[in-house]
Amino acid sequence: MLEKVTPLILTYNEAPNIDRTLQQLTWAQTILVIDSFSSDETLEILYSYPQVKVIQRSFDSFANQCNFGLSKIETEWALSIDADYVVTEALINEINGLPDSPEVNGYSVRFKYCVFGKPLRGTLLPPRTVLYRRCKATYQDDGHAHRVWVEGGLGKLSGYIYHDDRKPLSRWLWAQDRYMVIEIKKLLETPFNELSWGDRIRRTKILAPFIILIYCLVLKGGILDGWRGWYYAFQRVLAETLLGIRLIEAEKMKSN
Template sequence: MLEEITPLILTYNEAPNINRTLQCLTWAKKIIVIDSYSTDETLKILYSYPQIKVFQNKFDSFASQCNYGLGKISSEWVLSLDSDYVLTDALIHEINALKAETDTNSYSVSFKYCVFGKPLRGTLLPPRTVLYKQEKAIYKDDGHAHRVWVNGNSKMLSGYIHHDDRKPLSRWLWAQDSYMVIEAKKLLATPTSELSLGDRIRKQKILAPLIILIYCLILKGGILDGWHGWYYALQRVLAEILLAIRLIEAEKLQN
């Protein structure tokens, strides 16, 4: 199965992360990377791997970058990864054992969030469709995030991917603030009746940070992870506070 798969990765200044991701992809005959004109050591690292083909494309949205990348892939299957995703050995073996001839068009995988390399007991990250047939897939934007839509049957794999982002906190804050501007626009533009319960709570601004703190530490067991769990919980609380501030700003600008 692995011989029929091409990994697809988006990059922009991912020097602190990309090597760990690529070291788990040495089995791939070809890796497609869509780079948004990185200015750090990312390109130097990428070019050190002979099986990598780099295409630079101006960033418009995550969905458009992914769709651009799909057009560069000739294999039947695509393994879509962020540049801070690290495949576990168990997942690699599981994918390799999949039957080549199957009526399944996509597979989803769960994540273990890592703080400074330590996997946490719980995470807010939902499973994501990462392995799919190229001709069946198209990406669409969803708020600040993006989703791949794949026609046909889908299954869940049992292995995990480690989400291990080690970029500096300043970069994380910049990214979160950018995401929350987009997320605020989505929440305000969507009728309340069409929002999920979680998004309805977030739209109220005040309760969400407190709920997220309790959810991460108690319901997800983060308190058992020591300071790593507290670090993750405080990150998520800060993200919700940024969203609340951006919601207030957007609402005032509309008046």
């Protein structure tokens, strides 16, 4: 099965992460990377792997970047992962042993969030469809995120992917603020009754940070992870606080 799979990765200044990601993909004959003109050492690291094919494209949206990447893949299957994902050996072996089932066109995978390389007991990351038949998949933007829509049946894999982002806090803050601007557009333009319960809570601007703190520490067991659990919880609280501030700003500017 592995010979039918091409990993697809989007990059922009991912030098702190990309080498760990690529180390777990050396089984692939080709690794396709769509780079948004990185200015750090990302390209140097990418070119050190002979099976990596780099195509540079100016970033406009995550969905457009992914759909462009899919159009350049020649194998039947694509494995779409972020530049801070680490595919575990168990998942690699599971993919390699998948049966040829024509009725299944994609598989979802669970994640374990890492803080400085150590996985937490629980996170907010939901399972995500990452392995799919290229010709059956299309990406669409969803707020600051992007989702793949796969035609046909979907299966679930038992192996995990580690989300292990080691970029500095300043870069994380830059990315979160950028994401929140996009997320607010979705929250304000979607009718309230069409929003998920989570997004309805976010629209209150006040409740979300407190609920996220309790959810991460208590319901997800983060308090049992010691300072790493508190670190993750504080990150998520800060992200929701940024969203609330941006939401207030957007509503006031709209009313003036």
